[in-house]
Every structure is written in C-alpha cells, then in structure tokens.
Amino acid sequence: MKSYKTIIIGGGISGVAAANELYESKSDFLLLEKKDVLGGLSTQYKHNDIYFDYSGHYFHFYKSSEAKSFVEKVLNLKTYKRLCKTHIYEKMINYPLQFHLSELDKDKADRVFKEMMAREERESISFDNMKEAFLHNFGQTLYNDFFYPFFMKYYRCSPQEITPGLYKGSIPVPSKDEVVLGYKGTKKLDTGYNATFLYPVNSSRELFDFYHKKFKENIILNSEVIKVDIDTKTLVTKNGEIYKYENIINTAGLKEFAQNIQEGLPICQYAEKLRNVSTFIFNCLLKSKLSDFSWAYLSDKDNIYYRAGYYPGDNVRCYLEASGKDNSPREYDEEKLFQEALKALKKCNMISDKDDILDYNIKFVPISYIIFDKNRESCTRIILEKLEKNNIYSCGRFGRWIYSSMGEDVLDGIKIAKKILTM
Numbered sequence: 205m206k207s208y209k210t211i212i213i214g215g216g217i218s219g220v221a222a223a224n225e226l227y228e229s230k231s232d233f234l235l236l237e238k239k240d241v242l243g244g245l246s247t248q249y250k251h252n253d254i255y256f257d258y259s260g261h262y263f264h265f266y267k268s269s270e271a272k273s274f275v276e277k278v279l280n281l282k283t284y285k286r287l288c289k290t291h292i293y294e295k296m297i298n299y300p301l302q303f304h305l306s307e308l309d310k311d312k313a314d315r316v317f318k319e320m321m322a323r324e325e326r327e328s329i330s331f332d333n334m335k336e337a338f339l340h341n342f343g344q345t346l347y348n349d350f351f352y353p354f355f356m357k358y359y360r361c362s363p364q365e366i367t368p369g370l371y372k373g374s375i376p377v378p379s380k381d382e383v384v385l386g387y388k389g390t391k392k393l394d395t396g397y398n399a400t401f402l403y404p405v406n407s408s409r410e411l412f413d414f415y416h417k418k419f420k421e422n423i424i425l426n427s428e429v430i431k432v433d434i435d436t437k438t439l440v441t442k443n444g445e446i447y448k449y450e451n452i453i454n455t456a457g458l459k460e461f462a463q464n465i466q467e468g469l470p471i472c473q474y475a476e477k478l479r480n481v482s483t484f485i486f487n488c489l490l491k492s493k494l495s496d497f498s499w500a501y502l503s504d505k506d507n508i509y510y511r512a513g514y515y516p517g518d519n520v521r522c523y524l525e526a527s528g529k530d531n532s533p534r535e536y537d538e539e540k541l542f543q544e545a546l547k548a549l550k551k552c553n554m555i556s557d558k559d560d561i562l563d564y565n566i567k568f569v570p571i572s573y574i575i576f577d578k579n580r581e582s583c584t585r586i587i588l589e590k591l592e593k594n595n596i597y598s599c600g601r602f603g604r605w606i607y608s609s610m611g612e613d614v615l616d617g618i619k620i621a622k623k624i625l626t627m
C-alpha cells in the first residue's frame with residue numbers, strides 16, 4: 205500500500221493550488237480527481253469545438269497578489285468593465301437597480317424613492333435574516349418586486365430563511381445621497397466588488413493543463429475517493445485502490461464527505477442539515493450580439509432563469525443559469541430548459557427569435573450555491589473541527605461549505621498546504 209504525507213481529494217482550483225504549494229516545497233503528495241480532467245467548476249469544456257465555462261467564470265482577486273500570480277503565471281487575462289442589468293417590470297435597468305431609480309417608471313420610482321429615504325441610517329444595525337436586511341435597506345416595493353422573487357429563483361427559498369452572513373457586501377446599499385443622485389438620473393455603474401473583472405484571452409483550460417503537466421506524477425485522474433478510515437488513516441477509491449495518508453486536504457463537497465466518505469466520526473447528523481441548490485446551465489452560441497451588457501439578473505416569476513450573460517471573446521457565446529432544489533437533481537427536462545431559455549433570451553434582447561441560436565448545450569451542477577440558513581455556521585464549524593482533529597483539512601468553496609470565488613479558493617488551497625508544511 206502506497207503511503208503519502210498528504211493526499212488531496214479533488215483537482216479543482218483549490219486542490220491544484222494546494223498541490224502546487226506542496227510541489228514547490230518538495231513535500232510528498234498525491235492528488236486524486238474523480239473526473240478525467242483537472243479544473244472542477246473553474247475550467248472550461250469543449251462542445252462542438254467551442255469552449256464554454258460552467259456559466260460565466262470571471263476572475264477578481266481583490267488584494268490577493270498570491271492568487272493572482274498563481275493564475276497569471278499561466279493565463280493571459282484581459283480586464284473588462286462590468287456592465288450589468290436588472291430585468292424588472294419588463295425593462296432592462298442598469299445594475300444595481302437601487303442606484304438607478306430614475307430608470308423605473310415615474311410612479312414606481314417615486315414610491316421606491318420614498319421608501320428608501322424613510323430608512324434609518326445607522327452604522328451598526330444587525331439583522332436576523334435577509335428579509336429584514338432587504339426591507340430595511342430597500343423598502344417594501346423593491347423587496348416584493350425584485351429581491352423576494354429573485355431569491356426564490358436563485359436560492360429556491362425565502363430571504364427569511366437566509367442569514368445576513370451571505371451578505372459580505374455583495375449587494376451594494378446606497379447612502380441616502382446616492383439614492384437621491386440615482387433618482388435624479390446620475391449613473392453609478394462601478395459599484396460593488398466586481399466592477400471590473402478578468403477573463404482568459406484563450407481558455408481557462410490552459411491553467412489546469414499547465415499544472416497537470418508540472419506535477420503529473422503526483423496526479424491520478426478518474427479516481428474517486430469513496431471511503432476514508434480515520435482509524436487506519438487509509439482511503440479507498442472507486443477503482444479499489446487503497447492509500448495510506450498522514451494528512452488529507454479535502455475539496456469535495458463537505459456534505460457528501462461527512463455523510464458518505466469518512467468513517468468513524470459522528471458528524472452525519474450535522475451534515476444532514478447542510479443545504480444547497482443545484483444549477484442548470486444553458487450554454488449557447490448565438491448568430492450575433494444584440495445587446496452590450498456583461499450579464500443581467502432576472503426576477504420575473506414566469507421564467508426559471510435568474511441570470512443571463514455573454515462570455516467575453518470573439519464569438520457570441522452566452523449562458524443562462526437556473527437553480528434546482530436541493531435533493532431533486534433533475535427538476536427540469538431539456539425541452540423545458542430550452543423553451544424557458546428562449547423566453548429569457550428574448551426578454552434580455554439577446555435574440556429576436558429561435559433561429560438566432562446556432563447551437564446549445566446544457567450542464568447540470570449538483571452542488572453550486574450553499575444555502576446560508578441558521579444551521580450552516582454551527583454545523584460546518586463542528587464538522588470542520590472534528591475533521592481537523594483527525595488531520596483532515598477541508599478547503600475551497602464546497603470543502604468549507606461557503607460562498608467563495610476562484611481567487612479565494614486559490615488562497616485557501618495555498619494556506620492549507622502551508623499549514624501542513626509547518627507540521
């Protein structure tokens with residue numbers, strides 16, 4: 205039986221970043237990936253010779269030069285200015301909606317303006333859930349007509365079930381001065397954490413091909429880990445291979461890992477409470493570019509898609525995202541996804557009729573967004589602590605069961621690898 209100081213489960217961006225750190229420090233490790241390629245959700249796949257993301261994957265590194273250099277060492281990234289829209293009341297309004305009230309019809313604008321100006325502005329207001337936060341910051345009309353229906357499509361549950369932990373500044377709140385400016389017609393398009401973003405000039409696949417080549421001796425593809433035994437410190441793959449480890453870096457979804465993979469730790473009851481949604485991605489190639497936005501948010505109740513966007517680049521590729529409920533993997537069939545896509549693309553002025561779609565394909569991501577309900581924080585804390593006591597370090601978006609970006613996942617992988625190196 206082969207034995208390793210570290211075994212990494214999963215070769216997405218967090219697992220590959222961790223592997224690179226261990227490789228550079230000449231620490232012995234093995235990376236096991238269940239699919240036949242590295243990259244997880246951060247890579248691209250080819251459909252009829254065209255590359256597609258698992259829906260728009262844009263890089264933004266905040267202030268992290270370490271994550272940036274891990275990616276930019278390989279990928280040629282181009283910077284784009286985000287130009288986003290919100291589809292509401294059958295109109296496309298500049299994003300963030302709450303900063304652009306003048307673009308609403310006059311009676312709606314007046315009502316929302318009044319509601320937003322009536323709020324109390326205090327630094328330290330704490331909210332119990334997202335409904336409270338939305339109502340306080342944006343008022344009843346925007347809550348009823350945008351935030352509530354949007355959340356019901358995106359998270360498949362009410363904002364009342366979601367804790368403000370999700371917030372993290374990703375939904376910008378205008379000051380009263382900014383509300384006035386937006387009501388009078390001043391545009392504020394550069395608000396929020398992703399006002400600009402980076403996107404590969406070629407394909408994000410290059411990143412994973414590069415690192416695969418760099419430490420290919422340490423990688424086994426098509427190798428799904430199905431059991432981890434903490435007493436014997438061994439793990440088993442679906443192919444029947446058994447490996448001994450000192451440490452594990454786990455990037456597989458925490459829920460599945462805690463419920464099915466590890467043996468011997470009483471953490472199932474906490475894992476059972478973790479919730480997520482799945483995502484249906486409708487990727488397509490269009491005849492021509494009829495609109496010029498980066499992506500748009502759709503709150504309309506009569507359509508399943510909540511986001512539509514263009515991939516940057518020469519040919520006109522675009523994507524739509526719809527959420528599926530936790531534990532009901534194939535809620536929509538292909539025909540439904542196609543018919544709904546036609547409606548959404550028309551609403552967003554991306555096509556004028558069906559013939560504008562030259563080709564399409566559909567991907568299903570079973571775990572895509574984590575639901576930040578009242579159980580998430582305590583359950584993940586207990587599970588992660590128990591795993592760490594047994595030298596299992598979970599990292600990345602799904603390993604930690606968080607909302608994170610690719611840049612944050614790179615940093616997380618590097619951080620965990622560094623921790624192991626000091627042991």
Ligand SMILES: Cc1cc2nc3c(=O)[nH]c(=O)nc-3n(C[C@H](O)[C@H](O)[C@H](O)COP(=O)(O)OP(=O)(O)OC[C@H]3O[C@@H](n4cnc5c(N)ncnc54)[C@H](O)[C@@H]3O)c2cc1C
Nearest residue numbers: 214216217218238244245261262429456572600601609610
């Ligand atoms: C719809 C959508 C849009 C997004 N858009 C953006 C964006 O624009 N910008 C951004 O920065 N981030 C975006 N993200 C987030 C981004 O996808 C993740 O943060 C990132 O891909 C997570 O990387 P990871 O390596 O932690 O996990 P993953 O990419 O999920 O990698 C985990 C790997 O582990 C493998 N694996 C799982 N179980 C096992 C097992 N038992 N044994 C062996 N291998 C296993 C999987 O096959 C996979 O390759 C988006 C996410 C979604 C769902």
